[in-house]
Amino acid sequence: MVGVLRAAGEPTRLRVLALLAHEELAVMELSQILGQSQPRVSRHLKLLTEARLVERFPDGAWVFYRLTSDRLGRAFVDQVLDQIAPDDAELNNDLERLEAVRQGRERDAAAYFAQNAPRWDEIRSLYVDEADVEAAILTAAEDRRFARLIDLGTGAGRMLTLLGPLADKAIGLDLSQQMLNIARRQVAEAGLSGCELRHGDIFATGLAAGSGDLVIIHRVLHYLNDPGAALIEAARLVAPGGQLLIVDFAHHDLEFLRQAHQHRRLGFSDDEIARWLQTAGVDALSTTALPPTSTEGLTVKIWSARKAGGAPALSPSALAQRSAA
Ligand SMILES: C[S@@+](CC[C@H](N)C(=O)[O-])C[C@H]1O[C@@H](n2cnc3c(N)ncnc32)[C@H](O)[C@@H]1O
Known part of the structure:
Protein backbone atom coordinates (compact mmCIF):
# COMPACT_ATOMS: atom_id res chain seq x y z
CA MET A 1 0.00 0.00 0.00
CA ALA A 85 -10.87 19.99 -7.10
CA PRO A 86 -12.72 20.16 -10.44
CA ASP A 87 -11.29 23.65 -11.05
CA ASP A 88 -7.66 22.57 -10.56
CA ALA A 89 -5.82 24.81 -13.04
CA GLU A 90 -3.03 22.39 -13.94
CA LEU A 91 -5.34 19.46 -14.62
CA ASN A 92 -7.66 21.65 -16.64
CA ASN A 93 -4.70 22.81 -18.76
CA ASP A 94 -3.79 19.16 -19.30
CA LEU A 95 -7.33 18.42 -20.44
CA GLU A 96 -7.20 21.31 -22.90
CA ARG A 97 -3.96 19.94 -24.34
CA LEU A 98 -5.49 16.45 -24.46
CA GLU A 99 -8.37 17.91 -26.46
CA ALA A 100 -5.88 19.55 -28.84
CA VAL A 101 -4.08 16.20 -29.33
CA ARG A 102 -7.43 14.52 -29.99
CA GLN A 103 -8.53 17.16 -32.46
CA GLY A 104 -5.20 16.91 -34.31
CA ARG A 105 -5.67 13.16 -34.59
CA GLU A 106 -9.26 13.54 -35.77
CA ARG A 107 -8.29 16.21 -38.32
CA ASP A 108 -5.62 13.92 -39.80
CA ALA A 109 -8.03 10.99 -39.95
CA ALA A 110 -10.84 13.06 -41.49
CA ALA A 111 -8.46 14.45 -44.13
CA TYR A 112 -7.28 10.93 -44.86
CA PHE A 113 -10.80 9.54 -45.28
CA ALA A 114 -11.88 12.53 -47.38
CA GLN A 115 -8.87 12.12 -49.69
CA ASN A 116 -9.13 8.38 -49.95
CA ALA A 117 -12.90 8.00 -50.22
CA PRO A 118 -13.00 7.55 -54.00
CA ARG A 119 -10.40 4.78 -53.99
CA TRP A 120 -11.28 3.12 -50.71
CA ASP A 121 -12.08 -0.25 -52.25
CA GLU A 122 -8.63 -0.23 -53.85
CA ILE A 123 -6.99 0.42 -50.44
CA ARG A 124 -8.98 -2.38 -48.83
CA SER A 125 -7.78 -4.87 -51.39
CA LEU A 126 -4.17 -4.20 -50.32
CA TYR A 127 -4.78 -6.33 -47.26
CA VAL A 128 -6.37 -9.71 -47.82
CA ASP A 129 -8.67 -11.37 -50.28
CA GLU A 130 -11.97 -9.56 -49.81
CA ALA A 131 -14.08 -12.36 -51.24
CA ASP A 132 -12.87 -14.75 -48.53
CA VAL A 133 -13.46 -12.20 -45.78
CA GLU A 134 -16.96 -11.48 -47.02
CA ALA A 135 -17.82 -15.18 -47.27
CA ALA A 136 -16.63 -15.61 -43.68
CA ILE A 137 -18.72 -12.62 -42.55
CA LEU A 138 -21.82 -14.16 -44.13
CA THR A 139 -21.05 -17.44 -42.39
CA ALA A 140 -20.57 -15.66 -39.06
CA ALA A 141 -23.92 -13.89 -39.59
CA GLU A 142 -25.33 -17.39 -40.17
CA ASP A 143 -26.60 -16.28 -43.57
CA ARG A 144 -30.09 -15.82 -42.16
CA ARG A 145 -32.59 -13.05 -42.70
CA PHE A 146 -33.03 -10.60 -39.86
CA ALA A 147 -34.98 -7.43 -39.24
CA ARG A 148 -32.54 -4.56 -38.50
CA LEU A 149 -28.90 -4.16 -39.47
CA ILE A 150 -26.60 -1.42 -38.15
CA ASP A 151 -23.22 -0.87 -39.83
CA LEU A 152 -20.97 1.36 -37.72
CA GLY A 153 -18.32 3.26 -39.72
CA THR A 154 -19.97 2.16 -42.96
CA GLY A 155 -17.41 3.90 -45.20
CA ALA A 156 -18.19 3.12 -48.84
CA GLY A 157 -21.10 0.97 -47.64
CA ARG A 158 -19.69 -2.43 -48.53
CA MET A 159 -21.17 -4.12 -45.45
CA LEU A 160 -24.56 -2.66 -46.35
CA THR A 161 -24.44 -4.08 -49.86
CA LEU A 162 -23.19 -7.43 -48.51
CA LEU A 163 -25.57 -7.87 -45.57
CA GLY A 164 -28.34 -5.44 -46.58
CA PRO A 165 -30.09 -8.03 -48.78
CA LEU A 166 -30.55 -10.19 -45.64
CA ALA A 167 -32.13 -7.35 -43.64
CA ASP A 168 -35.49 -5.61 -43.81
CA LYS A 169 -33.98 -2.32 -42.71
CA ALA A 170 -30.41 -1.12 -42.40
CA ILE A 171 -28.61 1.92 -41.07
CA GLY A 172 -25.06 2.81 -42.10
CA LEU A 173 -23.40 5.40 -39.87
CA ASP A 174 -20.20 7.32 -40.61
CA LEU A 175 -18.41 10.52 -39.59
CA SER A 176 -17.24 11.28 -43.11
CA GLN A 177 -19.72 12.94 -45.48
CA GLN A 178 -17.49 11.97 -48.41
CA MET A 179 -17.69 8.29 -47.46
CA LEU A 180 -21.45 8.57 -46.93
CA ASN A 181 -21.86 10.04 -50.42
CA ILE A 182 -20.13 7.01 -51.90
CA ALA A 183 -22.13 4.62 -49.70
CA ARG A 184 -25.37 6.30 -50.82
CA ARG A 185 -24.50 5.69 -54.45
CA GLN A 186 -23.45 2.05 -53.84
CA VAL A 187 -26.61 1.28 -51.89
CA ALA A 188 -28.81 2.88 -54.58
CA GLU A 189 -27.00 0.95 -57.33
CA ALA A 190 -27.59 -2.27 -55.39
CA GLY A 191 -31.31 -1.42 -55.23
CA LEU A 192 -31.38 -1.54 -51.43
CA SER A 193 -34.23 0.82 -50.65
CA GLY A 194 -34.36 -0.16 -46.95
CA CYS A 195 -30.87 1.26 -46.26
CA GLU A 196 -30.51 4.60 -44.52
CA LEU A 197 -27.20 6.49 -44.40
CA ARG A 198 -26.61 8.67 -41.37
CA HIS A 199 -23.91 11.11 -40.41
CA GLY A 200 -22.83 10.31 -36.85
CA ASP A 201 -20.16 9.33 -34.38
CA ILE A 202 -19.69 5.75 -33.23
CA PHE A 203 -19.07 6.97 -29.68
CA ALA A 204 -22.49 8.61 -29.47
CA THR A 205 -24.65 7.21 -32.24
CA GLY A 206 -27.91 8.69 -30.97
CA LEU A 207 -29.58 5.39 -31.96
CA ALA A 208 -31.93 3.68 -29.53
CA ALA A 209 -30.67 0.86 -27.31
CA GLY A 210 -31.47 -2.55 -28.79
CA SER A 211 -32.24 -1.13 -32.23
CA GLY A 212 -30.12 -3.64 -34.20
CA ASP A 213 -30.52 -7.40 -34.59
CA LEU A 214 -27.12 -7.48 -36.28
CA VAL A 215 -24.59 -4.75 -35.50
CA ILE A 216 -21.33 -4.82 -37.43
CA ILE A 217 -18.15 -2.79 -37.03
CA HIS A 218 -15.90 -3.68 -39.94
CA ARG A 219 -12.32 -2.36 -40.12
CA VAL A 220 -13.03 0.68 -38.04
CA LEU A 221 -11.79 -0.16 -34.55
CA HIS A 222 -8.10 0.32 -35.38
CA TYR A 223 -8.72 4.01 -36.22
CA LEU A 224 -10.38 4.85 -32.94
CA ASN A 225 -9.07 6.62 -29.83
CA ASP A 226 -11.01 4.38 -27.52
CA PRO A 227 -11.98 1.07 -29.13
CA GLY A 228 -13.35 -0.29 -25.82
CA ALA A 229 -15.82 2.62 -25.55
CA ALA A 230 -16.89 2.10 -29.19
CA LEU A 231 -17.67 -1.54 -28.39
CA ILE A 232 -19.75 -0.50 -25.37
CA GLU A 233 -21.85 1.72 -27.67
CA ALA A 234 -22.02 -1.02 -30.35
CA ALA A 235 -23.17 -3.58 -27.75
CA ARG A 236 -25.78 -1.14 -26.42
CA LEU A 237 -27.35 -1.09 -29.89
CA VAL A 238 -27.68 -4.88 -30.05
CA ALA A 239 -31.21 -6.14 -29.27
CA PRO A 240 -31.62 -9.01 -26.77
CA GLY A 241 -30.72 -12.20 -28.64
CA GLY A 242 -29.05 -10.12 -31.38
CA GLN A 243 -25.50 -10.39 -32.69
CA LEU A 244 -22.44 -8.16 -32.73
CA LEU A 245 -19.77 -8.76 -35.38
CA ILE A 246 -16.37 -7.11 -35.09
CA VAL A 247 -14.12 -7.45 -38.11
CA ASP A 248 -10.59 -6.13 -37.75
CA PHE A 249 -6.95 -7.11 -37.90
CA ALA A 250 -5.14 -9.47 -35.56
CA HIS A 251 -2.22 -7.85 -33.77
CA HIS A 252 0.55 -7.08 -36.31
CA ASP A 253 3.71 -5.01 -36.70
CA LEU A 254 3.17 -3.11 -39.97
CA GLU A 255 4.16 0.21 -38.43
CA PHE A 256 3.88 2.13 -41.74
CA LEU A 257 0.09 1.81 -41.57
CA ARG A 258 0.04 4.49 -38.86
CA GLN A 259 1.58 7.18 -41.05
CA ALA A 260 0.38 6.02 -44.46
CA HIS A 261 -3.17 5.05 -43.46
CA GLN A 262 -3.85 6.70 -40.10
CA HIS A 263 -4.15 3.42 -38.18
CA ARG A 264 -3.99 4.17 -34.47
CA ARG A 265 -3.81 0.57 -33.29
CA LEU A 266 -1.87 -2.20 -35.00
CA GLY A 267 -4.65 -4.76 -34.70
CA PHE A 268 -6.03 -6.44 -31.60
CA SER A 269 -5.46 -9.59 -29.59
CA ASP A 270 -8.25 -12.06 -28.79
CA ASP A 271 -7.77 -11.35 -25.07
CA GLU A 272 -8.22 -7.63 -25.51
CA ILE A 273 -11.42 -8.06 -27.54
CA ALA A 274 -12.73 -10.66 -25.07
CA ARG A 275 -12.19 -8.25 -22.17
CA TRP A 276 -13.99 -5.43 -23.98
CA LEU A 277 -16.90 -7.70 -24.94
CA GLN A 278 -17.27 -8.75 -21.34
CA THR A 279 -17.27 -5.13 -20.17
CA ALA A 280 -19.80 -4.28 -22.89
CA GLY A 281 -22.14 -7.02 -21.60
CA VAL A 282 -22.24 -9.37 -24.58
CA ASP A 283 -21.22 -13.04 -24.72
CA ALA A 284 -18.38 -14.02 -27.05
CA LEU A 285 -19.63 -16.64 -29.56
CA SER A 286 -16.79 -17.41 -31.94
CA THR A 287 -13.57 -16.12 -33.49
CA THR A 288 -12.56 -16.68 -37.11
CA ALA A 289 -9.06 -15.96 -38.40
CA LEU A 290 -8.28 -15.35 -42.08
CA PRO A 291 -4.54 -15.41 -42.58
CA PRO A 292 -2.90 -13.30 -45.30
CA THR A 293 -2.05 -14.65 -48.73
CA SER A 294 1.41 -13.03 -48.67
CA THR A 295 3.94 -12.93 -45.85
CA GLU A 296 3.59 -9.12 -45.60
CA GLY A 297 -0.20 -9.23 -45.30
CA LEU A 298 -2.51 -8.90 -42.35
CA THR A 299 -4.68 -11.49 -40.67
CA VAL A 300 -8.34 -10.50 -40.61
CA LYS A 301 -10.31 -11.59 -37.56
CA ILE A 302 -14.04 -11.88 -37.10
CA TRP A 303 -15.14 -11.79 -33.49
CA SER A 304 -18.79 -12.67 -32.99
CA ALA A 305 -20.81 -12.03 -29.83
CA ARG A 306 -24.42 -12.30 -28.79
CA LYS A 307 -26.51 -10.30 -26.34
CA ALA A 308 -28.34 -12.50 -23.85
CA GLY A 309 -32.12 -12.37 -23.85
CA GLY A 310 -34.90 -13.14 -26.29
CA ALA A 311 -34.52 -14.75 -29.67
CA PRO A 312 -33.14 -12.46 -32.41
CA ALA A 313 -35.84 -10.59 -34.29
CA LEU A 314 -36.26 -12.34 -37.60
CA SER A 315 -37.56 -10.39 -40.54
CA PRO A 316 -41.29 -10.59 -41.32
CA SER A 317 -40.51 -12.60 -44.46
CA ALA A 318 -38.46 -15.11 -42.45
CA LEU A 319 -41.27 -15.36 -39.89
CA ALA A 320 -43.81 -15.92 -42.68
CA GLN A 321 -41.64 -18.72 -44.11
CA ARG A 322 -41.31 -20.24 -40.66
CA SER A 323 -45.06 -20.21 -39.94
CA ALA A 324 -45.80 -21.62 -43.43
CA ALA A 325 -43.41 -24.47 -42.65
C1 LIG B 1 -11.59 1.80 -43.19
S1 LIG B 1 -13.10 2.57 -43.33
C2 LIG B 1 -14.09 1.11 -43.23
C3 LIG B 1 -15.38 1.29 -43.84
C4 LIG B 1 -16.31 0.09 -43.92
N1 LIG B 1 -16.70 -0.41 -42.62
C5 LIG B 1 -15.76 -0.94 -44.84
O1 LIG B 1 -15.47 -2.01 -44.37
O2 LIG B 1 -15.62 -0.70 -46.01
C6 LIG B 1 -13.32 3.29 -41.73
C7 LIG B 1 -14.51 4.20 -41.66
O3 LIG B 1 -14.74 4.53 -40.29
C8 LIG B 1 -15.19 5.88 -40.25
N2 LIG B 1 -15.00 6.40 -38.90
C9 LIG B 1 -13.83 6.62 -38.26
N3 LIG B 1 -14.07 7.09 -37.02
C10 LIG B 1 -15.43 7.14 -36.89
C11 LIG B 1 -16.29 7.54 -35.84
N4 LIG B 1 -15.82 7.96 -34.66
N5 LIG B 1 -17.62 7.49 -36.03
C12 LIG B 1 -18.13 7.06 -37.23
N6 LIG B 1 -17.35 6.67 -38.26
C13 LIG B 1 -16.02 6.70 -38.10
C14 LIG B 1 -14.37 6.58 -41.30
O4 LIG B 1 -14.97 7.79 -41.72
C15 LIG B 1 -14.30 5.53 -42.39
O5 LIG B 1 -15.33 5.70 -43.33
Whole structure:
Protein backbone atom coordinates (compact mmCIF):
# COMPACT_ATOMS: atom_id res chain seq x y z
CA MET A 1 0.00 0.00 0.00
CA VAL A 2 2.86 2.38 0.77
CA GLY A 3 4.27 1.66 -2.69
CA VAL A 4 0.89 2.33 -4.29
CA LEU A 5 0.44 5.59 -2.34
CA ARG A 6 3.95 6.68 -3.32
CA ALA A 7 3.26 5.91 -6.95
CA ALA A 8 0.10 8.04 -6.97
CA GLY A 9 1.47 10.67 -4.58
CA GLU A 10 3.52 12.74 -7.02
CA PRO A 11 2.26 15.66 -9.15
CA THR A 12 3.18 14.38 -12.63
CA ARG A 13 1.96 10.87 -11.87
CA LEU A 14 -1.31 12.22 -10.56
CA ARG A 15 -1.67 14.21 -13.79
CA VAL A 16 -0.99 11.01 -15.77
CA LEU A 17 -3.71 9.16 -13.85
CA ALA A 18 -6.15 12.01 -14.43
CA LEU A 19 -5.41 11.97 -18.18
CA LEU A 20 -5.68 8.20 -18.50
CA ALA A 21 -9.07 8.39 -16.80
CA HIS A 22 -10.23 10.04 -20.05
CA GLU A 23 -8.68 7.65 -22.58
CA GLU A 24 -5.76 5.35 -23.24
CA LEU A 25 -2.73 7.29 -24.48
CA ALA A 26 0.64 6.64 -26.10
CA VAL A 27 3.83 7.76 -24.28
CA MET A 28 4.50 10.30 -27.03
CA GLU A 29 1.07 11.86 -26.52
CA LEU A 30 1.45 11.97 -22.74
CA SER A 31 4.83 13.64 -23.16
CA GLN A 32 3.29 16.24 -25.49
CA ILE A 33 0.43 16.99 -23.07
CA LEU A 34 2.58 17.09 -19.93
CA GLY A 35 5.35 19.13 -21.60
CA GLN A 36 7.99 16.67 -20.35
CA SER A 37 10.54 14.53 -22.20
CA GLN A 38 9.57 10.99 -23.19
CA PRO A 39 12.25 9.32 -20.97
CA ARG A 40 10.99 11.31 -17.98
CA VAL A 41 7.37 10.41 -18.67
CA SER A 42 8.40 6.77 -19.22
CA ARG A 43 10.01 6.69 -15.76
CA HIS A 44 6.77 7.89 -14.18
CA LEU A 45 4.79 5.36 -16.18
CA LYS A 46 7.13 2.59 -15.06
CA LEU A 47 6.40 3.39 -11.41
CA LEU A 48 2.67 3.55 -12.02
CA THR A 49 2.80 0.23 -13.88
CA GLU A 50 4.82 -1.43 -11.10
CA ALA A 51 2.23 -0.21 -8.57
CA ARG A 52 -0.45 -1.76 -10.87
CA LEU A 53 -2.30 1.51 -11.20
CA VAL A 54 -1.87 1.54 -14.96
CA GLU A 55 -1.45 -1.12 -17.64
CA ARG A 56 1.10 -0.96 -20.40
CA PHE A 57 0.47 -2.45 -23.80
CA PRO A 58 2.98 -2.28 -26.63
CA ASP A 59 1.50 -1.83 -30.09
CA GLY A 60 4.20 -2.02 -32.77
CA ALA A 61 6.76 0.73 -32.12
CA TRP A 62 4.29 2.58 -29.88
CA VAL A 63 3.45 1.84 -26.27
CA PHE A 64 0.01 2.68 -24.94
CA TYR A 65 -1.05 3.07 -21.32
CA ARG A 66 -4.46 2.83 -19.72
CA LEU A 67 -5.82 2.73 -16.18
CA THR A 68 -5.76 -0.65 -14.50
CA SER A 69 -8.60 -3.05 -15.27
CA ASP A 70 -8.24 -4.54 -11.77
CA ARG A 71 -11.43 -3.65 -9.86
CA LEU A 72 -9.75 -2.72 -6.57
CA GLY A 73 -6.93 -0.82 -8.26
CA ARG A 74 -9.42 1.11 -10.37
CA ALA A 75 -11.56 1.92 -7.31
CA PHE A 76 -8.43 3.31 -5.62
CA VAL A 77 -7.54 5.50 -8.62
CA ASP A 78 -11.14 6.77 -8.90
CA GLN A 79 -11.17 7.64 -5.22
CA VAL A 80 -7.88 9.54 -5.50
CA LEU A 81 -9.05 11.44 -8.58
CA ASP A 82 -12.36 12.28 -6.90
CA GLN A 83 -10.43 14.25 -4.25
CA ILE A 84 -9.04 16.69 -6.82
CA ALA A 85 -10.87 19.99 -7.10
CA PRO A 86 -12.72 20.16 -10.44
CA ASP A 87 -11.29 23.65 -11.05
CA ASP A 88 -7.66 22.57 -10.56
CA ALA A 89 -5.82 24.81 -13.04
CA GLU A 90 -3.03 22.39 -13.94
CA LEU A 91 -5.34 19.46 -14.62
CA ASN A 92 -7.66 21.65 -16.64
CA ASN A 93 -4.70 22.81 -18.76
CA ASP A 94 -3.79 19.16 -19.30
CA LEU A 95 -7.33 18.42 -20.44
CA GLU A 96 -7.20 21.31 -22.90
CA ARG A 97 -3.96 19.94 -24.34
CA LEU A 98 -5.49 16.45 -24.46
CA GLU A 99 -8.37 17.91 -26.46
CA ALA A 100 -5.88 19.55 -28.84
CA VAL A 101 -4.08 16.20 -29.33
CA ARG A 102 -7.43 14.52 -29.99
CA GLN A 103 -8.53 17.16 -32.46
CA GLY A 104 -5.20 16.91 -34.31
CA ARG A 105 -5.67 13.16 -34.59
CA GLU A 106 -9.26 13.54 -35.77
CA ARG A 107 -8.29 16.21 -38.32
CA ASP A 108 -5.62 13.92 -39.80
CA ALA A 109 -8.03 10.99 -39.95
CA ALA A 110 -10.84 13.06 -41.49
CA ALA A 111 -8.46 14.45 -44.13
CA TYR A 112 -7.28 10.93 -44.86
CA PHE A 113 -10.80 9.54 -45.28
CA ALA A 114 -11.88 12.53 -47.38
CA GLN A 115 -8.87 12.12 -49.69
CA ASN A 116 -9.13 8.38 -49.95
CA ALA A 117 -12.90 8.00 -50.22
CA PRO A 118 -13.00 7.55 -54.00
CA ARG A 119 -10.40 4.78 -53.99
CA TRP A 120 -11.28 3.12 -50.71
CA ASP A 121 -12.08 -0.25 -52.25
CA GLU A 122 -8.63 -0.23 -53.85
CA ILE A 123 -6.99 0.42 -50.44
CA ARG A 124 -8.98 -2.38 -48.83
CA SER A 125 -7.78 -4.87 -51.39
CA LEU A 126 -4.17 -4.20 -50.32
CA TYR A 127 -4.78 -6.33 -47.26
CA VAL A 128 -6.37 -9.71 -47.82
CA ASP A 129 -8.67 -11.37 -50.28
CA GLU A 130 -11.97 -9.56 -49.81
CA ALA A 131 -14.08 -12.36 -51.24
CA ASP A 132 -12.87 -14.75 -48.53
CA VAL A 133 -13.46 -12.20 -45.78
CA GLU A 134 -16.96 -11.48 -47.02
CA ALA A 135 -17.82 -15.18 -47.27
CA ALA A 136 -16.63 -15.61 -43.68
CA ILE A 137 -18.72 -12.62 -42.55
CA LEU A 138 -21.82 -14.16 -44.13
CA THR A 139 -21.05 -17.44 -42.39
CA ALA A 140 -20.57 -15.66 -39.06
CA ALA A 141 -23.92 -13.89 -39.59
CA GLU A 142 -25.33 -17.39 -40.17
CA ASP A 143 -26.60 -16.28 -43.57
CA ARG A 144 -30.09 -15.82 -42.16
CA ARG A 145 -32.59 -13.05 -42.70
CA PHE A 146 -33.03 -10.60 -39.86
CA ALA A 147 -34.98 -7.43 -39.24
CA ARG A 148 -32.54 -4.56 -38.50
CA LEU A 149 -28.90 -4.16 -39.47
CA ILE A 150 -26.60 -1.42 -38.15
CA ASP A 151 -23.22 -0.87 -39.83
CA LEU A 152 -20.97 1.36 -37.72
CA GLY A 153 -18.32 3.26 -39.72
CA THR A 154 -19.97 2.16 -42.96
CA GLY A 155 -17.41 3.90 -45.20
CA ALA A 156 -18.19 3.12 -48.84
CA GLY A 157 -21.10 0.97 -47.64
CA ARG A 158 -19.69 -2.43 -48.53
CA MET A 159 -21.17 -4.12 -45.45
CA LEU A 160 -24.56 -2.66 -46.35
CA THR A 161 -24.44 -4.08 -49.86
CA LEU A 162 -23.19 -7.43 -48.51
CA LEU A 163 -25.57 -7.87 -45.57
CA GLY A 164 -28.34 -5.44 -46.58
CA PRO A 165 -30.09 -8.03 -48.78
CA LEU A 166 -30.55 -10.19 -45.64
CA ALA A 167 -32.13 -7.35 -43.64
CA ASP A 168 -35.49 -5.61 -43.81
CA LYS A 169 -33.98 -2.32 -42.71
CA ALA A 170 -30.41 -1.12 -42.40
CA ILE A 171 -28.61 1.92 -41.07
CA GLY A 172 -25.06 2.81 -42.10
CA LEU A 173 -23.40 5.40 -39.87
CA ASP A 174 -20.20 7.32 -40.61
CA LEU A 175 -18.41 10.52 -39.59
CA SER A 176 -17.24 11.28 -43.11
CA GLN A 177 -19.72 12.94 -45.48
CA GLN A 178 -17.49 11.97 -48.41
CA MET A 179 -17.69 8.29 -47.46
CA LEU A 180 -21.45 8.57 -46.93
CA ASN A 181 -21.86 10.04 -50.42
CA ILE A 182 -20.13 7.01 -51.90
CA ALA A 183 -22.13 4.62 -49.70
CA ARG A 184 -25.37 6.30 -50.82
CA ARG A 185 -24.50 5.69 -54.45
CA GLN A 186 -23.45 2.05 -53.84
CA VAL A 187 -26.61 1.28 -51.89
CA ALA A 188 -28.81 2.88 -54.58
CA GLU A 189 -27.00 0.95 -57.33
CA ALA A 190 -27.59 -2.27 -55.39
CA GLY A 191 -31.31 -1.42 -55.23
CA LEU A 192 -31.38 -1.54 -51.43
CA SER A 193 -34.23 0.82 -50.65
CA GLY A 194 -34.36 -0.16 -46.95
CA CYS A 195 -30.87 1.26 -46.26
CA GLU A 196 -30.51 4.60 -44.52
CA LEU A 197 -27.20 6.49 -44.40
CA ARG A 198 -26.61 8.67 -41.37
CA HIS A 199 -23.91 11.11 -40.41
CA GLY A 200 -22.83 10.31 -36.85
CA ASP A 201 -20.16 9.33 -34.38
CA ILE A 202 -19.69 5.75 -33.23
CA PHE A 203 -19.07 6.97 -29.68
CA ALA A 204 -22.49 8.61 -29.47
CA THR A 205 -24.65 7.21 -32.24
CA GLY A 206 -27.91 8.69 -30.97
CA LEU A 207 -29.58 5.39 -31.96
CA ALA A 208 -31.93 3.68 -29.53
CA ALA A 209 -30.67 0.86 -27.31
CA GLY A 210 -31.47 -2.55 -28.79
CA SER A 211 -32.24 -1.13 -32.23
CA GLY A 212 -30.12 -3.64 -34.20
CA ASP A 213 -30.52 -7.40 -34.59
CA LEU A 214 -27.12 -7.48 -36.28
CA VAL A 215 -24.59 -4.75 -35.50
CA ILE A 216 -21.33 -4.82 -37.43
CA ILE A 217 -18.15 -2.79 -37.03
CA HIS A 218 -15.90 -3.68 -39.94
CA ARG A 219 -12.32 -2.36 -40.12
CA VAL A 220 -13.03 0.68 -38.04
CA LEU A 221 -11.79 -0.16 -34.55
CA HIS A 222 -8.10 0.32 -35.38
CA TYR A 223 -8.72 4.01 -36.22
CA LEU A 224 -10.38 4.85 -32.94
CA ASN A 225 -9.07 6.62 -29.83
CA ASP A 226 -11.01 4.38 -27.52
CA PRO A 227 -11.98 1.07 -29.13
CA GLY A 228 -13.35 -0.29 -25.82
CA ALA A 229 -15.82 2.62 -25.55
CA ALA A 230 -16.89 2.10 -29.19
CA LEU A 231 -17.67 -1.54 -28.39
CA ILE A 232 -19.75 -0.50 -25.37
CA GLU A 233 -21.85 1.72 -27.67
CA ALA A 234 -22.02 -1.02 -30.35
CA ALA A 235 -23.17 -3.58 -27.75
CA ARG A 236 -25.78 -1.14 -26.42
CA LEU A 237 -27.35 -1.09 -29.89
CA VAL A 238 -27.68 -4.88 -30.05
CA ALA A 239 -31.21 -6.14 -29.27
CA PRO A 240 -31.62 -9.01 -26.77
CA GLY A 241 -30.72 -12.20 -28.64
CA GLY A 242 -29.05 -10.12 -31.38
CA GLN A 243 -25.50 -10.39 -32.69
CA LEU A 244 -22.44 -8.16 -32.73
CA LEU A 245 -19.77 -8.76 -35.38
CA ILE A 246 -16.37 -7.11 -35.09
CA VAL A 247 -14.12 -7.45 -38.11
CA ASP A 248 -10.59 -6.13 -37.75
CA PHE A 249 -6.95 -7.11 -37.90
CA ALA A 250 -5.14 -9.47 -35.56
CA HIS A 251 -2.22 -7.85 -33.77
CA HIS A 252 0.55 -7.08 -36.31
CA ASP A 253 3.71 -5.01 -36.70
CA LEU A 254 3.17 -3.11 -39.97
CA GLU A 255 4.16 0.21 -38.43
CA PHE A 256 3.88 2.13 -41.74
CA LEU A 257 0.09 1.81 -41.57
CA ARG A 258 0.04 4.49 -38.86
CA GLN A 259 1.58 7.18 -41.05
CA ALA A 260 0.38 6.02 -44.46
CA HIS A 261 -3.17 5.05 -43.46
CA GLN A 262 -3.85 6.70 -40.10
CA HIS A 263 -4.15 3.42 -38.18
CA ARG A 264 -3.99 4.17 -34.47
CA ARG A 265 -3.81 0.57 -33.29
CA LEU A 266 -1.87 -2.20 -35.00
CA GLY A 267 -4.65 -4.76 -34.70
CA PHE A 268 -6.03 -6.44 -31.60
CA SER A 269 -5.46 -9.59 -29.59
CA ASP A 270 -8.25 -12.06 -28.79
CA ASP A 271 -7.77 -11.35 -25.07
CA GLU A 272 -8.22 -7.63 -25.51
CA ILE A 273 -11.42 -8.06 -27.54
CA ALA A 274 -12.73 -10.66 -25.07
CA ARG A 275 -12.19 -8.25 -22.17
CA TRP A 276 -13.99 -5.43 -23.98
CA LEU A 277 -16.90 -7.70 -24.94
CA GLN A 278 -17.27 -8.75 -21.34
CA THR A 279 -17.27 -5.13 -20.17
CA ALA A 280 -19.80 -4.28 -22.89
CA GLY A 281 -22.14 -7.02 -21.60
CA VAL A 282 -22.24 -9.37 -24.58
CA ASP A 283 -21.22 -13.04 -24.72
CA ALA A 284 -18.38 -14.02 -27.05
CA LEU A 285 -19.63 -16.64 -29.56
CA SER A 286 -16.79 -17.41 -31.94
CA THR A 287 -13.57 -16.12 -33.49
CA THR A 288 -12.56 -16.68 -37.11
CA ALA A 289 -9.06 -15.96 -38.40
CA LEU A 290 -8.28 -15.35 -42.08
CA PRO A 291 -4.54 -15.41 -42.58
CA PRO A 292 -2.90 -13.30 -45.30
CA THR A 293 -2.05 -14.65 -48.73
CA SER A 294 1.41 -13.03 -48.67
CA THR A 295 3.94 -12.93 -45.85
CA GLU A 296 3.59 -9.12 -45.60
CA GLY A 297 -0.20 -9.23 -45.30
CA LEU A 298 -2.51 -8.90 -42.35
CA THR A 299 -4.68 -11.49 -40.67
CA VAL A 300 -8.34 -10.50 -40.61
CA LYS A 301 -10.31 -11.59 -37.56
CA ILE A 302 -14.04 -11.88 -37.10
CA TRP A 303 -15.14 -11.79 -33.49
CA SER A 304 -18.79 -12.67 -32.99
CA ALA A 305 -20.81 -12.03 -29.83
CA ARG A 306 -24.42 -12.30 -28.79
CA LYS A 307 -26.51 -10.30 -26.34
CA ALA A 308 -28.34 -12.50 -23.85
CA GLY A 309 -32.12 -12.37 -23.85
CA GLY A 310 -34.90 -13.14 -26.29
CA ALA A 311 -34.52 -14.75 -29.67
CA PRO A 312 -33.14 -12.46 -32.41
CA ALA A 313 -35.84 -10.59 -34.29
CA LEU A 314 -36.26 -12.34 -37.60
CA SER A 315 -37.56 -10.39 -40.54
CA PRO A 316 -41.29 -10.59 -41.32
CA SER A 317 -40.51 -12.60 -44.46
CA ALA A 318 -38.46 -15.11 -42.45
CA LEU A 319 -41.27 -15.36 -39.89
CA ALA A 320 -43.81 -15.92 -42.68
CA GLN A 321 -41.64 -18.72 -44.11
CA ARG A 322 -41.31 -20.24 -40.66
CA SER A 323 -45.06 -20.21 -39.94
CA ALA A 324 -45.80 -21.62 -43.43
CA ALA A 325 -43.41 -24.47 -42.65
C1 LIG B 1 -11.59 1.80 -43.19
S1 LIG B 1 -13.10 2.57 -43.33
C2 LIG B 1 -14.09 1.11 -43.23
C3 LIG B 1 -15.38 1.29 -43.84
C4 LIG B 1 -16.31 0.09 -43.92
N1 LIG B 1 -16.70 -0.41 -42.62
C5 LIG B 1 -15.76 -0.94 -44.84
O1 LIG B 1 -15.47 -2.01 -44.37
O2 LIG B 1 -15.62 -0.70 -46.01
C6 LIG B 1 -13.32 3.29 -41.73
C7 LIG B 1 -14.51 4.20 -41.66
O3 LIG B 1 -14.74 4.53 -40.29
C8 LIG B 1 -15.19 5.88 -40.25
N2 LIG B 1 -15.00 6.40 -38.90
C9 LIG B 1 -13.83 6.62 -38.26
N3 LIG B 1 -14.07 7.09 -37.02
C10 LIG B 1 -15.43 7.14 -36.89
C11 LIG B 1 -16.29 7.54 -35.84
N4 LIG B 1 -15.82 7.96 -34.66
N5 LIG B 1 -17.62 7.49 -36.03
C12 LIG B 1 -18.13 7.06 -37.23
N6 LIG B 1 -17.35 6.67 -38.26
C13 LIG B 1 -16.02 6.70 -38.10
C14 LIG B 1 -14.37 6.58 -41.30
O4 LIG B 1 -14.97 7.79 -41.72
C15 LIG B 1 -14.30 5.53 -42.39
O5 LIG B 1 -15.33 5.70 -43.33
